[in-house]
Amino acid sequence: MENLLTDRDFWVKYWESKTDLSVTIPSTYLFHRQLADIVTTNKVQTAIELGGFPGYYAVFLKKYLKLDVTLLDYFVHPPITEQLLKTNGLASDDIHIIETDLFNYTPEKQYDLVLSCGLIEHFNDTADIINRHIAFIKPGGTLFITLPNFKALNGWFQKNFDKENYDKHNINCMDPALLAKICKDAGLEVVQSRYFGRFSLWLENEKQKSLPVRLLKKTMWLGGKLFTKVFAFDSKQLSPYIILEAKKS
Numbered sequence: 001m002e003n004l005l006t007d008r009d010f011w012v013k014y015w016e017s018k019t020d021l022s023v024t025i026p027s028t029y030l031f032h033r034q035l036a037d038i039v040t041t042n043k044v045q046t047a048i049e050l051g052g053f054p055g056y057y058a059v060f061l062k063k064y065l066k067l068d069v070t071l072l073d074y075f076v077h078p079p080i081t082e083q084l085l086k087t088n089g090l091a092s093d094d095i096h097i098i099e100t101d102l103f104n105y106t107p108e109k110q111y112d113l114v115l116s117c118g119l120i121e122h123f124n125d126t127a128d129i130i131n132r133h134i135a136f137i138k139p140g141g142t143l144f145i146t147l148p149n150f151k152a153l154n155g156w157f158q159k160n161f162d163k164e165n166y167d168k169h170n171i172n173c174m175d176p177a178l179l180a181k182i183c184k185d186a187g188l189e190v191v192q193s194r195y196f197g198r199f200s201l202w203l204e205n206e207k208q209k210s211l212p213v214r215l216l217k218k219t220m221w222l223g224g225k226l227f228t229k230v231f232a233f234d235s236k237q238l239s240p241y242i243i244l245e246a247k248k249s
Contacts, residue, residue: 010168021054021080021083022083022084022086023056023087024087024088025056025059025088027064029056029057031057031117031144031146031243032064034144034245035061035065035144036064036065038113038142038245039061039065039067039113042113042140042247044067044112044142045067045068045112046068046069046070046111046112046138047067047068047069047111047112047113047114047115048069048070048072048113048114048115049069049070049072049117050073050102050114050115050116050119050132051072051073051074051102051116051118051119052071052073052115052116052117052119053071053077053081054077054080054081055081055084055085055095056084057115057117058071058095059084059085059088059090062090062095063088063089063090067113069094069095070095070096070097070098070111071095071096071098072100072105073098073099074099074100074101075099076097076099078097081095081097102129102132107135107136110135110136111136111137111138111141112138112141112142113142113144114134114141114142114143114144115143115145116133116145116146117145117146117147118146118147119145120133120145120147120170120173121148121169121170121173122168122169123170123173124170126170126173126178126182127182127185127186130143130179130182130186133145134186134188137248138248139249140247140248140249141247141248142245142246142248143188143245143246143248144243144244145179145243145244146241146242146244147173147174147241147242148169148174148240148241149174149242150166150169150171150174151171151174151175152195152236152237152238152239152240153199153201153224153237153238154200154201154202154240155174157201157203157220158203161203161209161213161217162203162204162209165204174242175242176193176195176242176244177193179193179242179244180193180244180246183244183246187248188246188247188248188249189246189249190244190245190246191245191247192243192244192245193242193243193244193245194234194243195234195239195241195242196234196239196240196241196242196243197234197239197240197241198225198228198229198232198233198238198239199224199225199228199238199239199240200221200224200240201217201220201221201224201240202240203217224238
């Protein structure tokens with residue numbers, strides 16, 4: 001339990017606080033190019049999204065890349081996932097669901113692609129959680145992990161205006177060099193481990209924040225977008241995400 005920065009109660013409250021979860025996933029969904037390249041280059045047929053409820057990336061992979069997809073998470077509320085599938089023109093059985101504790105689960109099969117988006121930063125032991133991903137990968141398969149970069153300006157904003165959410169994240173793991181080393185130590189070939197994206201700011205449950213905080217966020221967001229439109233590059237200081245891609249031999 002010391003490895004966890006969140007618990008089941010946190011995630012139940014988190015998802016209960018959300019509205020309009022059943023959204024149409026666009027073909028240009030975040031990281032769509034990276035995922036499409038992986039699927040095409042490696043002839044991917046099967047994929048599993050870890051910690052991905054309600055299943056946005058699982059839906060993307062099924063809807064647009066036509067993969068055999070599984071979603072695994074500690075907390076799954078079936079009506080939400082079923083409505084998400086329906087909204088995106090998919091049947092309720094188009095995605096396999098596994099509701100389980102990743103730390104007490106032995107993979108029953110392995111997959112061509114194992115991905116998580118915003119999962120590993122909620123654990124203190126980064127090597128352990130990444131190695132749990134690796135256990136799901138077929139030989140020759142691909143690992144794809146994304147996480148927020150709270151060492152960037154976005155992290156400063158989170159720390160000062162949403163400290164409770166900030167404290168649910170392992171800031172030390174937000175280091176491309178560290179992530180690459182963990183994968184290399186596990187015998188994987190690192191394809192890329194880098195900062196990703198020009199600039200962004202966000203707040204959980206933004207509508208509940210005070211007006212001055214929302215105005216500051218909007219002002220900083222606009223300023224950052226204008227700056228990175230002129231000076232377009234990925235960086236530790238401004239990029240909102242980190243992406244990791246590695247292959248299992």
